[in-house]
Amino acid sequence: MSDNNYEVIIIGGGPAGYSAGIYATRAMLKTLLIESCTVLSQLMLTDLIENYPGFPGNIKGYELIENLKKQARYFGLEIKEGFVEYIECINATDRKWRVVTQNKASYTAYSIIAASGAKAKMLGVKGEKELRGKGVSYCAVCDGAFFRNKTVAVVGGGDTSIQEALFLTRYASKVNVVHRRNRLRAEQFLQEQAFKNDKIEFIWDSIVQEIEGTDTVENIKLKNLKKDSVTDFNCDGVFIFVGFTPNTEYVRRIVKTDDTGWIITDGKMNTNVSGIFAAGDLRSNTYRQIATAVGDGVTAALSCEKYISRMRGNEYV
Amino acid sequence: MLLTKLLHLETNEETENSLKENENAVICCGRMGPMCIPVYQILETLESDYSHVAFFDMDFDIEAAWAIRDLPVCATFMGLPFTVNYKHGKVVAAITSIQNKKQITEILANKFSQKESNR
Numbered sequence: 483m484s485d486n487n488y489e490v491i492i493i494g495g496g497p498a499g500y501s502a503g504i505y506a507t508r509a510m511l512k513t514l515l516i517e518s519c520t521v522l523s524q525l526m527l528t529d530l531i532e533n534y535p536g537f538p539g540n541i542k543g544y545e546l547i548e549n550l551k552k553q554a555r556y557f558g559l560e561i562k563e564g565f566v567e568y569i570e571c572i573n574a575t576d577r578k579w580r581v582v583t584q585n586k587a588s589y590t591a592y593s594i595i596a597a598s599g600a601k602a603k604m605l606g607v608k609g610e611k612e613l614r615g616k617g618v619s620y621c622a623v624c625d626g627a628f629f630r631n632k633t634v635a636v637v638g639g640g641d642t643s644i645q646e647a648l649f650l651t652r653y654a655s656k657v658n659v660v661h662r663r664n665r666l667r668a669e670q671f672l673q674e675q676a677f678k679n680d681k682i683e684f685i686w687d688s689i690v691q692e693i694e695g696t697d698t699v700e701n702i703k704l705k706n707l708k709k710d711s712v713t714d715f716n717c718d719g720v721f722i723f724v725g726f727t728p729n730t731e732y733v734r735r736i737v738k739t740d741d742t743g744w745i746i747t748d749g750k751m752n753t754n755v756s757g758i759f760a761a762g763d764l765r766s767n768t769y770r771q772i773a774t775a776v777g778d779g780v781t782a783a784l785s786c787e788k789y790i791s792r793m794r795g796n797e798y799v
Numbered sequence: 800m801l802l803t804k805l806l807h808l809e810t811n812e813e814t815e816n817s818l819k820e821n822e823n824a825v826i827c828c829g830r831m832g833p834m835c836i837p838v839y840q841i842l843e844t845l846e847s848d849y850s851h852v853a854f855f856d857m858d859f860d861i862e863a864a865w866a867i868r869d870l871p872v873c874a875t876f877m878g879l880p881f882t883v884n885y886k887h888g889k890v891v892a893a894i895t896s897i898q899n900k901k902q903i904t905e906i907l908a909n910k911f912s913q914k915e916s917n918r
């Protein structure tokens with residue numbers, strides 16, 4: 483097998499990808515993992531993880547990813563940097579796939595595991611790009627200290643949003659959670675902590691329409707969806723946590739996705755195309771946590787091992 | 800000290816000397832946090848392609864970091880890391896917060912074209 487030919491190619495170096503890598507290499511499959519340095523695992527954007535089983539207390543996001551990488555390398559996983567641009571079937575009879583990266587590196591394999599996760603959505607409103615790092619942030623842990631005794635808005639009502647709002651109360655004098663609905667989606671434990679924190683206030687049924695400021699954030703325009711009215715809200719910072727979009731552009735023409743691009747799989751991580759598996763946050767209709775991504779990665783690798791044994795005619799039945 | 804493969808700047812003297820010795824230099828000033836780590840990693844991958852540029856990191860919380868924190872261009876920055884590009888010791892560009900590879904390489908291509916380098 484020449485250098486760029488593999489049995490399995492895993493796309494994405496997050497918890498799903500590395501877990502699949504550990505299992506695929508232990509199954510003695512020649513495996514390559516391609517990781518884009520430009521998107522980055524969501525785990526890298528997470529400071530402390532408190533709910534990953536087996537780590538009482540907590541573990542830092544980048545430490546967990548380094549551990550996963552080390553463990554996968556130990557078993558022989560090859561890792562290359564590259565942003566996968568597209569995949570194509572090169573030989574339908576042999577069922578071989580080619581994976582091509584943005585810098586035109588090309589690799590072939592019998593099987594692909596898509597584990598490229600998701601990225602945070604931007605609000606997409608005027609002022610957001612211009613004022614990034616000048617009051618607009620996507621990480622309270624990183625930038626919270628710049629907002630000592632200041633007023634901030636946190637946009638979103640999910641787990642991440644409430645986690646980050648709670649963190650910001652260490653610095654900010656007031657944290658205003660702006661949510662488009664009149665109740666939170668975050669887990670109950672976080673909700674309870676937020677509701678009893680004096681520094682946190684909630685602005686319900688509202689969305690941010692524009693972020694304003696000359697050198698730094700000064701004001702946001704809030705639209706109340708129920709009253710259909712727009713008001714000014716003075717604040718020094720806006721922290722945005724409004725959901726995710728799947729990193730599946732390279733595979734959307736090949737496998738079945740839902741309307742918004744999340745990949746549809748069965749419980750064994752099979753997509754509708756045999757030989758292509760999907761694991762982790764990019765799957766449609768799934769829970770999006772580190773532990774679930776790890777489980778998906780393992781399942782995908784086990785299914786992939788079976789698929790390749792079947793191809794070779796030596797499946798263990 | 801930051802856990803990166805970049806060269807670390809820890810004192811004012813080191814900073815001054817590095818800017819004197821390198822026509823083109825980038826200093827990324829941050830912490831070991833989730834917005835900074837991606838930027839350090841991108842800079843690490845660029846070192847081989849941009850051998851005419853010297854890449855450094857600096858811990859945001861050390862005394863010497865005031866050389867970056869006090870720069871007029873950084874006065875409105877409220878997001879880590881602060882990434883500052885120098886040519887002949889003078890600031891030519893500065894960016895705040897997490898950046899992707901494209902954004903970083905655009906600045907490198909604009910400010911430090913290979914022709915002008917002293918390679």
Ligand SMILES: Cc1cc2nc3c(=O)[nH]c(=O)nc-3n(C[C@H](O)[C@H](O)[C@H](O)COP(=O)(O)OP(=O)(O)OC[C@H]3O[C@@H](n4cnc5c(N)ncnc54)[C@H](O)[C@@H]3O)c2cc1C
Nearest residue numbers: 494496497498518522523524566598599762763770771772
């Ligand atoms: C701020 C924040 C806090 C969180 N906190 C928690 C928590 O406390 N507990 C918890 O369980 N979960 C938490 N999560 C969710 C958790 O991080 C994700 O569920 C998990 O990382 C998903 O893993 P994954 O492997 O599917 O995807 P990711 O971790 O997103 O990894 C996907 C990888 O694919 C790469 N990639 C993308 N596109 C391409 C391409 N075209 N070519 C090559 N590579 C590509 C990316 O660079 C990335 O490394 C948090 C998420 C965020 C954003």
